Amino acid sequence: MKYIDEFRDKKSILSLLEEIKKFSSVEASIMEICGTHTHSVSKYGIRGALSKNIRLISGPGCPVCVTHQADIDAIIDFSRNDKTAVIATFGDMIRVPGTFSTLESERALGSDIRVVYSPLAALDIAKENPSKKVLFYSVGFETTAPTVAASIIEAKARNIKNFTVFSLHKLTPPAMKAILDSGDVLVDGFICPGHVTAIIGASAYEFIARDYGSPCVVSGFEPVDVLYSIYMLLRQLYLGEAKIEIEYERVVSMDGNKKAKEIMAAVFEPRGSAWRGLGLIPGSGLKIRPAFAEFDAEQAFGIKAADSSYVEKPGACACADVLKGRITPFECLLFANPCTPEKPMGPCMVSSEGTCAAYYKYERAS
Amino acid sequence: MCLGIPCKVIEIDGDSAVVATANVKNKINISLVDNLCIGNYVIVHAGFAIEKIDEAIAKETLEMISGFIKDAQ
Numbered sequence: 001m002k003y004i005d006e007f008r009d010k011k012s013i014l015s016l017l018e019e020i021k022k023f024s025s026v027e028a029s030i031m032e033i034c035g036t037h038t039h040s041v042s043k044y045g046i047r048g049a050l051s052k053n054i055r056l057i058s059g060p061g062c063p064v065c066v067t068h069q070a071d072i073d074a075i076i077d078f079s080r081n082d083k084t085a086v087i088a089t090f091g092d093m094i095r096v097p098g099t100f101s102t103l104e105s106e107r108a109l110g111s112d113i114r115v116v117y118s119p120l121a122a123l124d125i126a127k128e129n130p131s132k133k134v135l136f137y138s139v140g141f142e143t144t145a146p147t148v149a150a151s152i153i154e155a156k157a158r159n160i161k162n163f164t165v166f167s168l169h170k171l172t173p174p175a176m177k178a179i180l181d182s183g184d185v186l187v188d189g190f191i192c193p194g195h196v197t198a199i200i201g202a203s204a205y206e207f208i209a210r211d212y213g214s215p216c217v218v219s220g221f222e223p224v225d226v227l228y229s230i231y232m233l234l235r236q237l238y239l240g241e242a243k244i245e246i247e248y249e250r251v252v253s254m255d256g257n258k259k260a261k262e263i264m265a266a267v268f269e270p271r272g273s274a275w276r277g278l279g280l281i282p283g284s285g286l287k288i289r290p291a292f293a294e295f296d297a298e299q300a301f302g303i304k305a306a307d308s309s310y311v312e313k314p315g316a317c318a319c320a321d322v323l324k325g326r327i328t329p330f331e332c333l334l335f336a337n338p339c340t341p342e343k344p345m346g347p348c349m350v351s352s353e354g355t356c357a358a359y360y361k362y363e364r365a366s
Numbered sequence: 367m368c369l370g371i372p373c374k375v376i377e378i379d380g381d382s383a384v385v386a387t388a389n390v391k392n393k394i395n396i397s398l399v400d401n402l403c404i405g406n407y408v409i410v411h412a413g414f415a416i417e418k419i420d421e422a423i424a425k426e427t428l429e430m431i432s433g434f435i436k437d438a439q
Contacts, residue, residue, distance in 0.1 A: 001388050003372040003407060003419055006428055015434040036369050061368075090412075118413025120395060140412075143368040147414040150397055195368040195409065198417040221370075228431060250424035251409055251417050260398040260416065353369075 003250070007222030016227040017049055023234040029055045029186050030233055031179070031325055033172060034193035035062035035353030036221050042358035044223040046230075054230065057185060057325040058358075060175050060278060061193060063139040064092040064351035065323055068274040070306035071168050072098040075137050078303050079103060079111040086112045086129065088122035089137035092351040095344065119151035119165075126155070126163035135297045136165045143195040145169045145286055146260035149267035152288070152295045166297035167288055168305060170273055172196050173204050174284035180212050182278075185325040189233040191226065192218040194248040199264070201256025202244050209242040220248035267292055274306035276347065277320030319346035322355050329359040336360060370409035372419055375402055385410060 032038055038058045041047055047056050060066045076098045079087055087103065094103040094113055107113040112132075116122050119136055126134035138148050148165060155163045172193060179185060192205055197218045205216040215236035219229035229247040236243065246252050266289075273285025285305065288296040298304055317339070318332035329335045329348070339345040341357055348354035373385035373392070381397040385408065396402050396415045408415035 001372070002374070003424060011435050012428075012431045016431065019434050034368055063368075118395075120413050141368055143370070143411050143416060146398055146416070147395075147412045150395065150414065193368060195370045195411060195416065198370075198409065224431060228427075247427070249427060250420050257398065257417050259400055263398065 004222060007220065007224040009224060012224045013227060016224065016231055020054070020227065020231050020234060021051065023238050024051060024053055026234050026237050027053050028188045028234060028237050029057055030189050030191060030230065031057045031059045031185070031187045032191040033059045033061045033176060034196065035065070035351065035355075036195075037061065037191055037193070037219065037226060038355050039353055039358050040221050040223060040226050042362040044226075045362070046223060046226055047363070050230070054234070057187070058322070058355040059179065059325055060275060060323045062348065062351050062353040062355070063141055063144070063170060064090075064096060065319060065347040065354050066170060066175075066275045066277070067093075067096065067139050067168055067347065068276050068306040069099060070274065072096055073100075074303050074306070075166065076101050076103060076106060078135070078301060079106045079113060082133075082301070083111050085133040085135055086114060086125055087135050087137055088114045088116045088125055090117075090139065091115045093137060093139060095350045096347045097345065097350075119148045120154070123151050123155055123160065123163055126160050127158075130162060132162060133300075134163050135301070136163070137168075138165050139168045139170075141170055141172055141193070141196050142199045142264070145268060146199060146257075146264045149263045152267050152292055153263065155295055156292065161294070164295050164297040164300045165288065166303060166305075167268065167286055168273075169268065169286035170275065171270065171284050171286065172200070173207070174281050175275065175278060176205070176208060178278050178281045178284070179324065180208070180214070182324070187214060187325075188237060189215040189217070191229050191233070192216050194218060194220050194225075194252060197248070197252045197256065199257050199260045201254050202246050202252060203254045204256075205244050209244055213242045215242045216244050218244075218246045218248050218252050220251070272307065275323075277323040280307060317346035319348045319356070322348050329356040332356070336364065368411065370411040370416060372407055373410045375404055375406045375408060378402060378404060383415065385415070
């Protein structure tokens with residue numbers, strides 16, 4: 001397929017690995033922020049192919065995984081209390097364990113829970129079932145938020161009254177700042193998320209290079225992209241530079257997608273948001289603006305996104321530490337036994353983009 | 367979750383388009399991207415085109431990388 005095959009070319013991969021070896025004097029911990037990058041790193045054996053001086057750490061880049069336990073519990077409670085409502089959501093969300101149940105289990109007990117690929121499909125369910133309340137349980141970063149905003153605008157234009165959104169959308173740069181501020185993990189450079197940055201623009205990371213001295217490279221998702229991005233980061237670290245570079249230039253610009261940003265800003269406004277593992281991060285969530293209050297599930301049903309008052313219960317699941325990059329999945333006591341993709345005990349094993357799922361599928365033999 | 371698939375635009379009808387990848391066709395929404403033409407490639411996420419793929423820049427990136435291949439030989 002065009003734009004995929006040529007970025008998986010074996011000759012290019014081997015040449016880039018040779019180029020990367022030239023920076024053997026650079027000791028670097030590089031964090032990839034996006035779950036799709038985590039998946040590529042594991043799937044293509046990139047971690048093992050690099051020499052020991054380069055450590056790749058996975059960050060909080062899987063929206064399913066960073067959704068707070070209290071938010072998962074809130075939607076499960078809602079599904080139990082109102083079995084006439086339809087809850088539509090992205091696939092992985094129905095399997096994420098809450099404290100006592102999952103949406104999948106609630107569906108087996110009679111709640112109407114449907115998996116959709118697009119927020120527009122949730123809107124279609126509302127159009128086709130005017131007598132039912134349809135709640136779209138919405139997670140995702142800046143890549144997804146404009147698609148949800150466009151769906152809310154469409155609902156308003158078509159005067160659809162039975163469609164609401166429970167917005168748990170999260171923003172990437174505030175989470176990167178929180179990781180750097182926490183000092184829990186040393187990060188020398190970031191592989192920045194390609195599709196988030198297609199929307200927000202690479203200039204969103206300027207504060208990281210300027211204030212923290214960490215170079216940032218916005219990367220595509222194929223193995224050639226990821227290796228070239230690692231090469232670019234090492235080159236900056238070798239030269240003592242800290243700047244923003246874009247490897248995924250065929251899709252990403254410094255300014256991003258102006259139209260998508262406008263639509264997102266018209267519907268959503270920033271608010272503090274609670275992340276699994278990272279806690280409450282100011283300005284890191286998106287709330288539906290008052291002008292679109294009729295589509296806000298928090299207003300319509302009195303459910304509430306998690307805030308700082310909620311303390312995560314300690315347990316054996318180490319997803320919180322995995323998400324911060326403090327440990328690898330191998331260091332979790334539950335990893336592979338008993339926690340597996342078939343019977344996941346934490347979100348990082350549920351989501352196909354979760355770090356534990358990637359390690360389970362591709363990295364156990366190494 | 368932020369997975370995006372490169373797809374070719376085959377038909378355009380207002381805010382909707384038909385795109386294809388690996389011979390699979392899908393109807394998507396293109397309201398987030400301006401000035402799309404038939405034949406353009408886009409990144410598709412959650413049923414929406416989120417950005418165009420710049421063919422000339424993709425070529426430049428690949429040429430840059432093939433420079434490494436020559437260097438290595």
